[in-house]
Amino acid sequence: MVSYRYLGNSGLKITELVYGNWLTHGSQVENDQAAACVKAALDVGITSFDTADVYANTAAETVLGEILAGERRESLELFTKVYWPTGPKGANDMGLSRKHILESIDGSLRRLQTDYVDVYQAHRYDHDTPLEETMVAFADVVRAGKAHYIGVSEWTADQIRAGAALAKELHIQLISSQPQYSMLWRVIEGEVIPASEECGLGQIVWSPVAQGVLTGKYRPGEAPPAGSRATDYKVGESMIQRFLTDDVLTRVQALAPIADALGLSMAQLALAWVLQNSNVSAAIIGASRPEQVYENAKASGVTIPADAMATIDDALGDIVERDPGKTVETNPKPGR
Template identity: 80%
Template sequence: MINYRYLGNSGLKITELTYGNWLTHASQVANEQAAACVKAALDVGISSFDTADVYANTAAETVLGDILKGERRESLEIFTKVYWPTGPKGANDVGLSRKHIMESINGSLTRLQTDYVDLYQAHRYDYETPLEETMTAFADVVRQGKALYIGVSEWTADQIREGVKLADQLNIQLISSQPQYSMLWRVIEDEVVPASEESGVSQIVWSPVAQGVLTGKYKPGQAPPEGSRATDEKGGADMIKRFMNDDVLTRVQKLEPIAQELDLTMAQLAIAWVLQNPNVSAAIIGASRPEQVTENAKASGVEIPAELMTRIDEALGDIVERDPLKTVETNPQERPA
């Protein structure tokens, strides 16, 4: 079964493997297959589920809500997010204005078929809305009982500090950060993690297997496997392309003997690796097949010895991205149209 960890400086426990439906539900995966994946997650003990209003332009929330509606709500932790354009994508269908937040939470609750979400997250930082307005709107969402806790995604260290400061003043709990984090993408380690630790915030990380690169299925000098994310022109290929070069793929192949020593698949090793960071509360895993969920669940509770952590660093060498500025560079400085 899956281990639980506290989320930030709160009493909320979540499963250290959290099921996410970005790029899958209502997009790459048929609804019946999506239901099978969620059932597999529940069967292995995953009770935390992450989605967002923007996924499949709101349809992913609907699919997840339909699948989970027969489950005991009190036994689940449901997370969603707000920021990116949704609906007809009008001038106010995007961002973290009070208007968009208040309308978006109502839409998300309807689609998810629940009275509240456990965690409501700012999907990016909105440079066009005063932070005070954003946090006040989040506080009202909490006071109305529509969300229990607040989180952020891909915010810088300074943005997290300011958000937590305002949350404290408003007497609500901002307890989580959802950044990209993997063996290959470690941009949060130098600034975001220390700021989070001092602020009572922990990480729910996405892409722990680097869009599938860390599974080892992409070989240097070879075309990507048919049907893999690297061949998905609907969005997957664009996300993975930063890792799709022979230098990275050659280094990744050096991880296979380390995984074998631990009797793990390379995907399990990658997920277990992010969970070694004490500031990480959960790794988000997605799936297009239920057996992927079952296999990845075996990463829960794995402890990687220090000497093998060192060997991982040596194997990957200087291909690891560590620059904290990447958090700013990969995020929009103005609301997307």
């Protein structure tokens, strides 16, 4: 069964593998298949689920809420997010203004069929809204009982420190950061993780298998497999392109014997690798088939020996992205 970890310095325990439905529910996967994947997650002991209002333009929340409706709410940890536009994309349908936050939480709760979420996350940093306004609105969400804790996603170290200071003043708990993190994408290690440790946040990392590249299914000099994310023109193709060079793919293939020696699949190795970081509370997994959930769950509780961690670094060499400035690039630019 999947193990639990504390989320940051809080008393909240979450499963170290979190089931996420970014690219699947409400869009790429039929509802009955989505239900089968969620049931598989529950079967292996995953009780933490991550979604967002923008995923499939609110449909992902709706699907997840319907699937989990029969489960004991107190035994689940539900995370959702606010920032990106949904609906008709009106003037106030985006960002972290008080108006958008307070309206968005009500919509998310309605779709998720629950009275509260465990962690309500700022999906990006909003340069156009004063941070004080954003944090006061989050505090009011918490005090209204609509969320227990607050989190952020893809915030820089300075933004995390500023948000944490305001949260402390407002007596609410900012406990999580949700960044991209994998063997290939380590941009949070230099600044975001030290700031998070300082402020008591834990990481709930997304794309721990680098959009599937770290499974080894993409091979240098070969076309991407039919039906893979690299062929999905809607979302996956654009995000995965940075990893689809022959140099990267050749280095990734060198991980196969390391995984074999540890009795792991390459996907399990990638998941276990991010979980070795003491500031990582959980890795988000997605699935289009329940079999993927059962396989990924085997990464929970795995300890990769220090010599194998060093061998992984040697195999990947200089293809690893470590530039902390890449986090800034994910922030939407000011629009004022």
